[in-house]
Amino acid sequence: MSSNTMLIRSITIYSGLPIFICGTLGNLLNIRFLWRTRRNPCAFIFLVSSFFNCIVLFYGLFTRILSVGFILDWSNTNRIWCKTRIAFTEASFLISITCICLASIDRCLVSCRQEKYRRLSRLPLTQRAIILISIFWLGHSVPYIIYAELIYSSKTGLTSCLLLINTTYANYLRYIALPVYLGLFPSTILTITGVMTYKNTNKLQILRQRQLIQKQLTSMMLTQIPIILFSTLPYIIFTEYTAITSTMIKSTSQREIELLLTNIVTILFYITFACPFFVFFASSTSFRQEAKMFILCQKTNLFRTNRIQPYSKTIIKTIQPAIAKGN
Template sequence: MSSIDVKISQINSATAIIVLVILCIAFAIGSIGLIFNVIVFTRPNLRREPCSLYFLSSTFFNLFFVFVIIPVRILSNSFNISMSNYNAGLCKIEIFAFYSVRSISCWLVAMACIDRYLHSSANANIRRFSSLKTAKITIASIIIIILILYTHMMFLSYIYVILVYAFYSLFPSCLMILFGCFTMNNIRKRRQIVSVLNENHRIIQRTDNQLLRMLVAQVLVIIITTLPQTVYQIYASLTMNLVKDTLRIAQENLANKTSGGMTYFCHSTSFYLFTLSGSIFRRELYKFISQCCHVNRTRVNIFRSEMNQMSTLTKNRKLTGIKNTLVRQS
């Protein structure tokens, strides 16, 4: 084998290992964190917030991605067990689910950014659009629209990859940045207004600030993890007509798989971002863990008391039996 063949073999081996490691890490951290997301966002203090509803809905789609899509990708990429080997229809459904579920998750976060902008507006009429009813309608609309837009993947053999990744990463990221700037501008203007707030308003404002901080952390991770793959797809489309040698193809495949693997962390790390950036999220998580520990302690104490009662009854029966024996003997 020539040195170039050896180098190509090494690059291909490294690509396979990198993909497997990334997928396994994303599955491990996502399967734990996303379940905690559902628990925290369904607690009373957070489920009344429209922003929390967007986070919760995005979490459900991320759960599907982590527990269904990632295992399928591990089998196909690392063990050559692909659905296309058994049924072409299942393969198209998997591709449709892979792209649509990821897009829905990112677009729901983008809608959360718009909700924070509406909620932070000084105009009361605009603020009224930030409500649970509006959030439910928006979530249902996003799901339906994206599923319709991606339906062609189940019927056409050719996929417009640039459009798919632009709709998955580029467009939502632009919306997140745009409405994030608008929200910061609204907050800056509101801080200039000197007003006396009662304790209830302070608690609401503190919750809003924490949700905004959590949203900013999520947006930054989405942009950082999804844009490299979009950039690569644009590059691949621009150079698709160029003649490339096997070494360059292997290098580009490594870049493609690595940048594509980064997108998996966009859908599996939200719990850890929320825990680090939002004190209200940490507080609700701590309350849940404390309640679980309290229930377990209560069950243990009840079990111990029942065991003590049983042991006491057993001792009393033994003593009664001994006394009856002594009485008979006497």
């Protein structure tokens, strides 16, 4: 076994396992803390996103740790697992990323001065949007279930899980699905809505309102944006580079370096789905207090006002008179 292979295995195990363990526990804690405020549209989106993050970390990262780090690849021996792993991983990626974009849009709407925009932030509308998004991305992943097959190679004597698709669909995945759905769209939406939300909150006249909205609606989202860009863009860029240069003749050392970089950017990619709990903990005082009380096994007062609540109807009622007074 070459030194490069050993290095790749070590990076996968010693970097991937902490991300998987911390990310899974963090997302489960998110579900625990956000459950009481699930009637809030923004909290409900975070709740759904945390659930799909757990699926991403299991189907994507954990199985990669087993296959690369411990040479235990179930997808090469089980046909059902071969098909479902690719499909569920892809769908969970896209659903989770889309939920983050929805949360950012929701915060932008509720921070607007116009009441007609704030009224668009409603739980029934949010639930319908998430259902439609889930159906769409699950349908988008159906071809993976259809075309993924176990293929035996006579040259290597090994069986591998491969996606048997035509050139047109392969080009669609390479040049549209990956760079646009995981790169361009989320980055653009998060950046635009984040800037608009920050500007909207700065226009509020009452300091208390500004603090509540800016801390509860903006801080967690704005903190996630650079992390998402940092973890997803290198993966997308390098994956595109690998696909474009796949037909080029490369030296052995170049292939080894690219294989090592592929492993590194892939591990970094999963930080997006593992970081929400730590982002919320660092950027939200109320979330941090809730987490500390849970970890210390202290009882919480269900009626205390400092609950984890990205947005509330009380704030909506107080904003309107303030805006009218300011105008």
